Amino acid sequence: MATASDHRPPAGVAPGPAAPGSASWWRARYAERDRRRPRTGGLTLARITAGALELADRDGLDALTMRSLGEHLQVRHTSLYRHVASREELLIETVDHMLGEIRLPSLEGDWRAGLEQGAREFRRVLIAHPALVPALTNGQLLGPNALRAREHALGQLLAQGWAPHTAVHVYLTVTHFVIGSAVLDTGGAARTGPQRAEMAELFAGLSPLTHPVVRRHADLLNSPNSSEEFTFGLRVLVSGLGHLHTEEVGK
Secondary structure, eight states: OOOGGGGSOOTTOOOOOOOTTSHHHHHHHHHHHHHOOOOTTSOOHHHHHHHHHHHHHHHOGGGOOHHHHHHHHTSOGGGGGGTOSSHHHHHHHHHHHHHTTOOOOOSSSOHHHHHHHHHHHHHHHHHHOGGGGGGGGGSOSOSHHHHHHHHHHHHHHHHTTOOHHHHHHHHHHHHHHHHHHHHHHHSTTOOOHHHHHHHHHHHHTSOTTTOHHHHHTHHHHTOOOHHHHHHHHHHHHHHHHHHHHHHHHOO
16 A cells, blocks of 8 residues: 655655645745735736636636637736746636635624525626636635635634534535535536426436336426525525534534
């Protein structure tokens, strides 16, 4: 079995660059930003990622390249490399730029309302930028906007009496639920009108001997839209967490 030492570079050999989107990569990015002096009126990372988001929204993720972004921003594409070393880094930074659109809920009031509002707001942003949703898995969500949302959500849960260990699990569970929902809603699993018609035809053709329950409830299986499914799932999730909170805190 391989151990951690098996993956270390030989003595005297410097480790390779951190993988884009990893914690080590983000740490280096933060250090670089602290050292770099902004240029007045020059090309900035914020302008680059805003342009990348616009381009992905308009033309799709595959159309987003360093060259096409340079044309979109009316700059030489080589100038982009001063801020991001590759398209992969560009996507990771653009995802964090997108997360900056999340409107954080008030810290006052019941944690359930805050959790639901935060989840709905997160989903709203993802659904507004469907082309970028697949890029969520390109790296860890550790950019400044992602950390801003994480700090806010965990702070609210801890203020409402959740134990730190449980609060982290609650935050991650809801976050992963939202991301999973958005991936399905914006990907190939999304059900359009034609896809619903095809599904109805498939259900109708099933044998009543092998799939009697599916045939009987085919209309119901084919009727919920993604928004209804998300609302129901979030309600069930928060309700279950409410019972857990009562066990831990007593209220």
